[in-house]
Amino acid sequence: MSGLFSALGSFWAWITYALDPLCGPVGLFSLFGSSSLVACGDTGWGDEIALGVKVTLTLALSTLPLGLLIGFFVALAMQSKDRTLRLAAGIYTTIFRGLPELLTLFIVYYGAQILIQSGLSAIGFEERIEINAFFAGMLALSVVFSSYCSEVLLSAFKAIPNGQYEAGDALGLHRGRTMLLIIVPQLVRIALPGLGNLWMNLLKDTALVSIIGLSDILRQTGVAAKVSKEAFFFYLLACILFLVLAVVSSGGLRLIERWARRSEVRR
Structure with a gap:
């Protein structure tokens, strides 16, 4: 049973990594290469900032x-x-x-x-x-x-x-x-x-x-x-991340409003 839970945990970790929009295989930070300031891993700050995004979203x-x-x-x-x-x-x-x-x-x-x-x-x-x-x-x-x-x-x-x-x-x-x-x-x-x-x-x-x-x-x-x-680079990056979250939220809210008003459209 412990082996099953371990396998499920490993599979979930792989799924989380694969779908990570920042540090995943095709994540935004991964595209900048290992020599950039936002590289994922020990060479950059990508992992830490990706964690910050997750904490912000989880908190909200x-x-x-x-x-x-x-x-x-x-x-x-x-x-x-x-x-x-x-x-x-x-x-x-x-x-x-x-x-x-x-x-x-x-x-x-x-x-x-x-x-x-x-x-x-x-x-x-x-x-x-x-x-x-x-x-x-x-x-x-x-x-x-x-x-x-x-x-x-x-x-x-x-x-x-x-x-x-x-x-x-x-x-x-x-x-x-x-x-x-x-x-x-x-x-x-x-x-x-x-x-x-x-x-x-x-x-x-x-x-x-x-x-x-x-x-x-x-x-x-x-x-x-x-x-x-x-400082300028990283605070500008923080601005961009918050703006991306705001744009995605705006799109999501428009879809929710359209769904909530579907009965009015039918009439």
């Missing part, structure tokens, strides 16, 4: 669903009949929309460590705990993303007529099923342009995690710039 894609989920519930709270829920949601969005993203990152990264350390000290555990930089970055970016996302979703909620809820009640659907089957599909279609803009902002905000030591695009190119003394 991990943050997106968490931020959407939090933002959805905050938007529900903002239109709730319960005054306490509306007040709490308003305070939440005001705080995280008002604070600079970098400051939010510091508060989450260092504040979470203090809270965890204090809780463990209360039960007699005195060993120093350090929170994972990826987790801290994901959590900080999620709360910032969700605070803006909630406003976009709230506007989308307001654009859906109350008759849609009444139609669900008339069909005998529970309010939760009405939300899932009738409201959410319309909500996604209406909110998609605004959410697309937030995704582009999220991609850019991932660069902030380099401050807390996460090996993203900006940190990897920054290290390469300091060691090689080719």
